[in-house]
Amino acid sequence: MSEAYIIDAVRTPRGIGKVGKGALADLHPQHLAAAVLKALAERNALNTAEVDDVIWSVSTQKGKQGCDLGRMAALDAGYDIRASGMTLDRFCGGGITAVSLAAGQIRGGMEDLVIAGGTEMMSLLGTMMAEDLAAGVRPLGLDSGNARLQAVHPQSHQGVCGDAIAAMDGIGRDALDAWALESQRRAARAVEGGHFDKSLIPVYRADGTLALDREEFPRPGTTAEELAALKPSFGGLADMPLDGQGTTFRKLINARYPDLAIKPVHHAGNSSGVVDGAAGVLLASADYARRHGLKPRARVVAATNVGDCPTLMLNAPVPAVHKILAKTGLTVDDIDLWEINEAFAVVAEKFVRDLRLDREKVNVNGGAIALGHPIGATGAILIGTVLDELERRDLKRGLVTMCAAGGMAPAIIIERVDGFV
Numbered sequence: 152m153s154e155a156y157i158i159d160a161v162r163t164p165r166g167i168g169k170v171g172k173g174a175l176a177d178l179h180p181q182h183l184a185a186a187v188l189k190a191l192a193e194r195n196a197l198n199t200a201e202v203d204d205v206i207w208s209v210s211t212q213k214g215k216q217g218c219d220l221g222r223m224a225a226l227d228a229g230y231d232i233r234a235s236g237m238t239l240d241r242f243c244g245g246g247i248t249a250v251s252l253a254a255g256q257i258r259g260g261m262e263d264l265v266i267a268g269g270t271e272m273m274s275l276l277g278t279m280m281a282e283d284l285a286a287g288v289r290p291l292g293l294d295s296g297n298a299r300l301q302a303v304h305p306q307s308h309q310g311v312c313g314d315a316i317a318a319m320d321g322i323g324r325d326a327l328d329a330w331a332l333e334s335q336r337r338a339a340r341a342v343e344g345g346h347f348d349k350s351l352i353p354v355y356r357a358d359g360t361l362a363l364d365r366e367e368f369p370r371p372g373t374t375a376e377e378l379a380a381l382k383p384s385f386g387g388l389a390d391m392p393l394d395g396q397g398t399t400f401r402k403l404i405n406a407r408y409p410d411l412a413i414k415p416v417h418h419a420g421n422s423s424g425v426v427d428g429a430a431g432v433l434l435a436s437a438d439y440a441r442r443h444g445l446k447p448r449a450r451v452v453a454a455t456n457v458g459d460c461p462t463l464m465l466n467a468p469v470p471a472v473h474k475i476l477a478k479t480g481l482t483v484d485d486i487d488l489w490e491i492n493e494a495f496a497v498v499a500e501k502f503v504r505d506l507r508l509d510r511e512k513v514n515v516n517g518g519a520i521a522l523g524h525p526i527g528a529t530g531a532i533l534i535g536t537v538l539d540e541l542e543r544r545d546l547k548r549g550l551v552t553m554c555a556a557g558g559m560a561p562a563i564i565i566e567r568v569d570g571f572v
Contacts (some may be wrong), residue, residue, distance in 0.1 A: 153436045154572055155254035157565060160535030161190045162430035163354050165523040166367045168273030169387030174363040175354060175427040176274035179492035180209070180216050183429035184224030184270040190352045191266060191433050192228065195445060200231035203262035206253050207238045208269030209526040214279055218256050220270060235440045243464045243494060244456075244555035246430065246530025247271055247563050251454035253434045258451075263439035268431030269527035276425075286505065304401040309556065310385035310422065312464040313495035315413045316406050320501055321462075324416040328378040331421035334493060338517025339371035345518050346543065350535045368424045368523040383415035384422065390425035407462040421496040426523025430531035449538050450572060452548070452564040453479045459558045462534045465498050467560030469505045475562045477549070483508065486564070490533040490539035492553030493518035515540060529553065534565065543566050
């Protein structure tokens, strides 16, 4: 079985995901993806006719983000028409899954050169949601066709789920705000220290003018007092009527956990940021890399997926870690750096507590609370981030995982290499 080597990883800056406020919000998602693909081809002198596939993650596959963004972006990037492309959706986990599938294709001997990554233009979601509501489409499939599924597996709003998990685990707002403050501090230090520079590429508009070349979302001056003053975001949402039968997001959770008193503790400051962005990872087989003079930076040790309670939605990362460690025979102590997506502060705080991790090894450059979470792209971003940081610190292994809607979590372990294994 061939090793799947990571040759390179690049990403765009994350722009504020609001029309009229974000530097990337007026661009087409295909343009962001193409910028990443162009950079990978140029940085590695790729013959794009030899790119076997482009595996791309997009969570909301409709409108401008529909129609197989992987293939369309490759064409837009000027790739040879023989470079195929596909698009997948595992909600927030899609970026990791894209890289995992690419690695599996290479390790299985079916492909030699694959690019995996993702794009999400969160600035488009508000318009899409308004259009859905105007058309009578209700959230979370609360229509007659999905009534049976909701009766068996109630699925609520992710923010209300975050509040529910905090209540269930006794994690208070002070701890969540402390995590958020540290995320901002670490992100500010990373930006100032150039920790993202190796992977970060500028994005230019079609006319050649610069759209964005830096992280747009972080708030480095954030204080504990400012976080404490923010109003919880999901209290009113928890009790918003969803249909004519009295269904609410709170009741969907209480249908499975009737004694759980959900208290709102998450807000804009301790939840992931709404941003636009794209990222890509270049993977190759040992044979292809040798023949074309591509130097491996890391190898994919293992990847896995796991499902957990869809009603709580956000709790699968810890089971995913247990599964992948058991699969590889590694232990928590064998992992030098961890990246857990900060969908909500409770996800990361619970992750550290349950696995008893050293906080100095987790999200060392901050996370999505400070930097933002472009859903389909985030997994690929985090893989590139942990690889850069392993190199910067001269460490060996990193593990990346994240929660995904439906109660899922993918996980991947990468290991730095010096040449071919």
